[in-house]
Amino acid sequence: MQLDEFIEGFEEDEAAQRRRLAAEKSYAITDHLEDVEQQFEAAVQGDSLFGSTAPEIFVGRSGYPNVSTGLLSPVDTDAAAAGFATSGDWYQEGLGIEDVLQRRTGMVNSTQTTSVDSVSAGGGRGGGGVHDVWNGFVGVQREVAIADHPVDVEVGLDGTPEMDVSFDDVGTPTGPRAHATDADLAENPHVPRPVEKTLSDDDWRAEGAMAYLYRRGFDVYDINTILSAGALGQASERSLVPTRWSITAVDDTVGQYVRGTLRNADTIDKPELWYNEYMGNRYWVVLAPGRWEFELVEMKAPQSVWNPRPETGYYMSSAHEGYEGRTAYVEETAGAYYAARLGILEHLQERDKQAKCLVLREITDDYWAPVGVWQVREGVRNAFDGEPGTAQSFRETLTAIADQLPVTLGQLRRKSELVAGLQSQLSDF
Amino acid sequence: MFNAIVSADTLQATLDSVSVLVDECKIHLEEDGLEIRAVDPANVGMVDLRLDAAAFESYETDGGLIGVNLSRLEDIAGMADAGQLVHLDLDEETRKLHISIDGLEYTLALIDPDSIRQEPDLPDLDLSANIVIEGKDIDRSVTAADMVSDHIALGVDATEELFYVDAEGDTDDVHLELTRDDLIDLTPGDAHSLFSLDYLKNMNKAIPKDAEVEMELGEEFPVKMHFSFAEGQGRVTYMLAPRIQSE
Numbered sequence: 131m132q133l134d135e136f137i138e139g140f141e142e143d144e145a146a147q148r149r150r151l152a153a154e155k156s157y158a159i160t161d162h163l164e165d166v167e168q169q170f171e172a173a174v175q176g177d178s179l180f181g182s183t184a185p186e187i188f189v190g191r192s193g194y195p196n197v198s199t200g201l202l203s204p205v206d207t208d209a210a211a212a213g214f215a216t217s218g219d220w221y222q223e224g225l226g227i228e229d230v231l232q233r234r235t236g237m238v239n240s241t242q243t244t245s246v247d248s249v250s251a252g253g254g255r256g257g258g259g260v261h262d263v264w265n266g267f268v269g270v271q272r273e274v275a276i277a278d279h280p281v282d283v284e285v286g287l288d289g290t291p292e293m294d295v296s297f298d299d300v301g302t303p304t305g306p307r308a309h310a311t312d313a314d315l316a317e318n319p320h321v322p323r324p325v326e327k328t329l330s331d332d333d334w335r336a337e338g339a340m341a342y343l344y345r346r347g348f349d350v351y352d353i354n355t356i357l358s359a360g361a362l363g364q365a366s367e368r369s370l371v372p373t374r375w376s377i378t379a380v381d382d383t384v385g386q387y388v389r390g391t392l393r394n395a396d397t398i399d400k401p402e403l404w405y406n407e408y409m410g411n412r413y414w415v416v417l418a419p420g421r422w423e424f425e426l427v428e429m430k431a432p433q434s435v436w437n438p439r440p441e442t443g444y445y446m447s448s449a450h451e452g453y454e455g456r457t458a459y460v461e462e463t464a465g466a467y468y469a470a471r472l473g474i475l476e477h478l479q480e481r482d483k484q485a486k487c488l489v490l491r492e493i494t495d496d497y498w499a500p501v502g503v504w505q506v507r508e509g510v511r512n513a514f515d516g517e518p519g520t521a522q523s524f525r526e527t528l529t530a531i532a533d534q535l536p537v538t539l540g541q542l543r544r545k546s547e548l549v550a551g552l553q554s555q556l557s558d559f
Numbered sequence: 560m561f562n563a564i565v566s567a568d569t570l571q572a573t574l575d576s577v578s579v580l581v582d583e584c585k586i587h588l589e590e591d592g593l594e595i596r597a598v599d600p601a602n603v604g605m606v607d608l609r610l611d612a613a614a615f616e617s618y619e620t621d622g623g624l625i626g627v628n629l630s631r632l633e634d635i636a637g638m639a640d641a642g643q644l645v646h647l648d649l650d651e652e653t654r655k656l657h658i659s660i661d662g663l664e665y666t667l668a669l670i671d672p673d674s675i676r677q678e679p680d681l682p683d684l685d686l687s688a689n690i691v692i693e694g695k696d697i698d699r700s701v702t703a704a705d706m707v708s709d710h711i712a713l714g715v716d717a718t719e720e721l722f723y724v725d726a727e728g729d730t731d732d733v734h735l736e737l738t739r740d741d742l743i744d745l746t747p748g749d750a751h752s753l754f755s756l757d758y759l760k761n762m763n764k765a766i767p768k769d770a771e772v773e774m775e776l777g778e779e780f781p782v783k784m785h786f787s788f789a790e791g792q793g794r795v796t797y798m799l800a801p802r803i804q805s806e
Binding site for chain 2: 523
C-alpha cells in the first residue's frame with residue numbers, strides 16, 4: 131500500500147474516533163444539533179428553498195479532483211452571519227471550543243459535487259484562453275467567496291440535511307450538510323477593489339497575488355476563501371482548492387513573503403520568552419538572537435485530540451526551518467507549523483527584527499475537539515502582549531520553563547533542532 | 560582572455576564541489592589556475608577551491624573574473640562522457656563563455672560578478688584537533704546519522720586518542736569511534752561540535768570516497784575539511800559553522 135493511502139485511511143479512522151469523542155464529551159453539541167434541525171425545518175420555505183446569508187464557503191478534499199463544494203450559511207436566519215465565519219475575531223471575543231462548535235454546527239453546508247476545474251469554462255488546466263465561470267452553483271459560491279460581507283442567497287435543497295459534525299486538524303469544523311440542486315444570488319455582492327484586481331489579472335502568479343492582498347490589509351482568512359474559490363492566480367492554474375489545503379497554502383505563502391522582508395533585518399538583542407494559553411493549548415514562544423530559524427514542537431497530552439498513541443503518554447512532533455526556509459512540506463505538525471510561523475513573523479515584522487524562534491505547543495486534555503489551525507495562529511499571534519520574560523541565554527530560558535513543560539529537557543533535545551543547538555554563522559568566529 | 564581545455568571529469572568535480580553550497584559563483588582566472596570561494600546565503604557553509612593550471616590539457620589566461628550560474632554550467636558539463644574533453648573560451652566582448660564538447664557548441668551567458676554575493680574572508684581559526692580520515696568514513700558517519708537525526712556531533716577524545724561521531728534522534732542513536740589505527744593520522748586535542756546534517760550531507764556528496772580528508776575540529780567551533788581531487792591538482796576546503804549547544 132502506498133504510504134499516502136495508508137495515512138489517508140488512518141486519518142479517516144481517527145476522524146470517526148474524534149467524532150465519537152466529541153459526542154461523548156459534549157452532550158450540549160448533540161442537543162444543539164437537534165435545535166438546528168428544528169430551526170432548519172422552520173427556515174425552509176416551500177419545496178426546500180432555503181433563503182439565507184452565506185458568509186463562507188467550503189471545498190472538500192475527498193475524491194479530489196471531484197470534490198464536494200459548498201456554501202455555508204447559518205440556519206438561524208436572524209443570526210448575524212458574519213460571526214459564523216472563521217476569523218481572528220473569534221479569539222478577541224474569547225470563544226471556547228463549545229462556542230465554535232455551536233456556531234459551526236449552526237450552519238448548513240449546501241453542497242454539490244464538482245470537478246475542481248469547473249471554475250474555468252475551458253474545462254480545466256492548460257485549456258488556454260478560458261474564461262472564469264460565474265454562473266450556476268459554483269458561480270454563486272465564488273461570488274460569496276470574493277464578496278466583502280455575507281451574501282444573501284437562495285439554495286434549492288434536495289432532501290433534509292444530515293445532522294453531523296466534521297472535524298479536521300487544519301480546517302474549522304463544519305456542521306449539517308445537504309445536497310444543493312441549485313443556488314441563486316438574492317443580492318448583488320460588493321467586491322473590494324484589490325480583490326477585483328487579483329481576480330481580473332490572470333497572468334499574476336497566485337503567490338504574488340496573495341502577498342498583494344495581504345499587504346492591502348486582507349487577513350489570511352479572507353485570502354484563503356478567495357484562493358479556495360479559484361479566484362486568483364494564472365488562468366491555467368485556477369481551480370477550486372480544498373479548504374484544508376488552501377489554509378496551509380496561504381499561511382505558507384504569506385509567511386514566506388513576510389520572511390523575505392526580514393532577510394536583512396537586525397536581530398533581537400537578548401532572548402525573550404512569551405506565553406499564551408487558548409482553548410486548552412499552551413504556547414511558549416522562545417526568541418533568541420541570531421538569523422531567522424523556526425521550529426514548532428508539539429507535545430500532545432494522552433487524552434487530547436490527535437494523540438495517536440495515548441497509551442505511551444505525551445506524543446511529540448516537530449518541524450524546523452533554517453534561514454533559507456524549507457524545501458519540503460512538513461511531515462509532522464502539518465498546518466499548525468505554518469499557522470504558528472505566520473503568527474511569529476507578523477510580530478517580528480512589526481519590530482523589523484529577525485530572531486531564532488522556538489514555539490513549544492502543549493495540547494492539554496482540555497483540547498477535546500479540534501477547532502482548526504486558526505486557533506494556533508491566533509494563540510501565537512496573541513502571545514506577544516505586554517512584556518516578555520528575558521534571560522541571559524536561550525538555554526537559561528529553557529531551564530526556566532523546564533518545570534512547566536510536560537516533557538523533560540532531555541526529551542525535548544532529542545526532538546528539537548533548536549534545543550539541540552542554535553545554528554551559528556561563520557562570521558561569528 | 561581565457562582559453563582552456565579540461566577533462567569533463569575534472570570540470571564536473573570542480574563544479575560539484577561548489578554547487579552543493581551555492582547556485583552562482585565567481586571564478587577567478589589566475590595565471591596558474593582557477594580559484595573559487597563562496598559562502599551559502601545563510602553564511603553557514605563555505606567552500607574555497609583551487610584548480611591548478613596543470614589539471615588542464617591546456618590553459619591560457621591573462622587573468623580575469625567571471626560570474627557563472629553553476630547549475631547551467633553543470634548541465635552542459637554533464638553532456639560530456641567521462642574522459643571527453645571540454646573546451647572553454649571566453650568572449651570578452653559579449654561576456655559569454657563558449658563551451659564545446661566534441662562538436663557540440665554551447666554559448667553560456669555570464670553573470671555580472673558584482674551581482675553575486677560577496678566572497679567571505681577565510682576565518683583564521685585555532686582548532687585544537689587534527690584528524691586525517693578516509694572519505695568513505697565520513698560518508699558512513701553522515702549516512703548513519705541521517706537515519707536518526709538532523710544533526711551530528713563530531714569530536715575528539717584527547718585522552719583516549721580517538722575521533723567520534725554521535726547522533727541522537729527521537730528514539731534511536733548512532734555512535735562511531737575511530738582510533739588512531741582506524742585513521743590515517745590524528746593530532747589529538749579535546750574537541751566537540753554539533754553540525755547540521757543538511758549541510759554536511761551536501762558537502763559529503765562532493766568528497767571523493769577514496770580521498771584523504773584532513774579535518775580540523777574545536778570546541779563549538781567551525782569544522783574545516785581539506786581534500787584533493789584531479790590527481791592532487793585540485794584542492795577544496797570546506798568550512799561549516801556549528802550549532803551552538805552551550806548558549
